[in-house]
Amino acid sequence: MLFELSEEEILIRDTARRMSAEIVAPLAETLDHGGGRPAFLANLKQLAEAGFMSVNVRSEFGGTEAGTVAFALTIEELGYACAATGVTASVTNMVAEVIQAVGSAEQKARHLPRIADGTYPAGAFCLTESGAGSDPSAMATKARIDGDHFVLDGQKLYITSAEYAGLFVVWAVTDPTAPKGRGISCFLVEAGTPGLTIGKAERKLGQHGSATNVVHFDGCRVPASALMGKLHDGFRIAVGELAGGRIGIAALSLGIARAAMDAAKAYVKERRQFGQAIADFQGIQWMIADRETDLEAARLLMLSAAAKKDRGEPFGREASMAKLFASEAALRCTDTAVQLHGGAGYCADYPVERHFRDARITRIYEGTSEVQRMIISRETFRQ
The missing domain is CATH 1.10.540.10 (Acyl-CoA dehydrogenase/oxidase, N-terminal domain)
Structure with missing residues (x-):
């Protein structure tokens, strides 16, 4: 195509x-x-x-x-x-x-x-919990009806942008007696709502500029109009929106990988050893060729998934493929970029050190690589 x-x-x-x-x-x-x-x-x-x-x-x-x-x-x-x-x-x-x-x-x-x-x-998704990561249906945060309000109690983990988000999309159990995943609802909670507090910021390997925090709900009272979608239908909403988010993480991964490889290509053309630029050595050229192939494949997978979504076609499998490949390609590209810089690549004076750290999380959030493989194989057999 x-x-x-x-x-x-x-x-x-x-x-x-x-x-x-x-x-x-x-x-x-x-x-x-x-x-x-x-x-x-x-x-x-x-x-x-x-x-x-x-x-x-x-x-x-x-x-x-x-x-x-x-x-x-x-x-x-x-x-x-x-x-x-x-x-x-x-x-x-x-x-x-x-x-x-x-x-x-x-x-x-x-x-x-x-x-x-x-x-x-910014906006924030409050889905992950300490006991509900790859399996969000196991969440423990609850929302009970109290007159014309819902009252939320629980704790969410690893919430991106929590410190400065103006709006939170929050998932909570509204029917504890329902089968797993069936009694979950989705709510919109504005920053500053009493009972919503932002906990400690996580100390992370990379992406230091992006706040990642625990979010607490302690008797957090929201009007019934804060319910988004139908009551007890929140898990379906979460699963559907995660697929779209995976296209975003594929794109983010590609951007990080491309930045690392652009820096590496510039460096190997300038760095000289044995009387010539190290870009002239076949071993270096082959490393570059492999990573450029990674970048092109990641781009095509990302665009394929995005185009399917735009056409209104099923795109979940393609989004998982794009996210899986692009995030793992980003690790290969950033690792190669560090290697091509030699000792300089291990120093914070060069941006590839930051790219290497920033890329690592892309294999984890919006669904781990292992979860993506589960989705791809399940959808493949279903087709």
């Missing part, structure tokens, strides 16, 4: 590339060292105003309405410049998409414009 981008998709990609170079990339190292939060939030606002936090949201809600391919291209460019910014944008876009897909008219009108214009600096 020929993936020929539309004029709009090219414009969005090029704009994302320009903004990434101008405002995102210059802050990446500072974020990695634990600073730059005010500038980071200012960047998120600018990205929202440019349409990059609501790429696949309808224009009536302030969105760009450009489709999934455009979304993937955007996240790739942001990830190329700064993985922390890329993952923040990816998750925020998916929060907007789930509201658009299953939210009420009131929920869409209230929340989508606030995501689109940056009033909410």
